[in-house]
Amino acid sequence: MLRKFSPTIIGNITLVDKVILDLDGKKTWVFHGDVFDASIQHSKWLAKLGGYGYDFLIVFNQLINWFLLRLGKERYSLSKKIKNSVKGAVKFISNFEKTATDLAIENGYDTVICGHIHQPQKRMVYNDKGKVLYLNSGDWIENLTSLEYHNGTWQILTHPPYHKKESSIEVDDIEEINLPSLIASISSPH
Template sequence: MATMHQLNTVRHVRTLFISDVHLGSKAAKAELLVDFLRVHDADTIYLVGDIVDGWRLKRSWHWPQPHNDVVQKLLRKARKGTRIVYIPGNHDEFVRDFPGEHFGGIEVKLNDVHVTADGRRFLVMHGDEFDVVVKNARILAYLGDWAYDAALAVNSVFNNVRRRLGFPYWSLSSWAKLKVKNAVNFIGEFEKTLAEEARRQDCVGVICGHIHHAQLAEREGIEYVNTGDWVESCTAVAERPDGTLELIRWAEEARRVPVRRGRGAEVEIDDLPSVVEAA
């Protein structure tokens, strides 16, 4: 692992993969994503689903300025020549009605095959298409979404106390995913199924989101890449100029970092060093 955190230096990569931002929800770490996009440029950016949280916006409208800033930042990159591909997920499934359309320079696709600089083919998809709960038990999916919201709310209060006591951030939902047997089994089956789909489409790997569990791994002889999320882990996947994929953990452990915003004003935010895992 290498540590890299240079907020005043723009880093250029060949491709960025970002998913599960959930703009429109109170849990979205939009300010951290704006900071990330400010210091990362790419030839291509894939938005791998659940960028906008239509489920929550239907329940109650929540769209503060930082959420708008994320959209404006992406549109500005598109105007400057970055190719941006939006692959909708289950929370922004309304976008699936517009495959092939362009909105402000952002292209909508249901899925895509990305070819890396070293010639490897990766299937890019959100992943909910292979989630049997989302696909076949809609009410259970909504209940699970509500339970996740509740866990995030409890987690927020818990970590406010931990921060005041000098302890680092700890994720209740991530702990549950790794400790509860059914959740572990679900994640394993999800990864296996997506790996099989990648092989079926003659790809060496799959890049997805959906389950908010970032990692670079191998499943069934296929490279499995999950971009994670921007409600807890604040992670993204980048392709270096040589085709190497890396997992960037933009918020690994809480730390006060000065970041320049707006008209040069320097403010303090809870941020993390950007930790990079390369594969």
């Protein structure tokens, strides 16, 4: 939706479709990746339908995980299971990665980073014209992943699953709040 406003600069925020970084003398191409998705480019209604289905799946999956956590079981990702078991999805992911890496090699990039397919990935890709480091950040909803560049190296960070701890507070444990004291403690310089 924001693509029609690209490029736009508002204060310290720049909205662009892609960015090319020079990191330690290496060219890094960063973009979302949806430009390679034919369903989004040519069938807007199909993309919207898929988006609604994905949103429903995420909400339904949260309900399932709520029950699993209550039973002492590990979280489960329905969309990951579906993506990994459907031949078309596996082929799409493979084609997506090949298109991104081939273009990156052709344009002389050392690294290509995207996230559209939400599959965390870090691997070196080779073809007859060269090589490129392919990175996919995954996502923060299903995979709890992100990318970090530190000391010249990229790594995929995976956050441990969130387990909400049940807590109960006894009424006897609650102290009466003295509002003037609370305000004074917040507003006084330390």
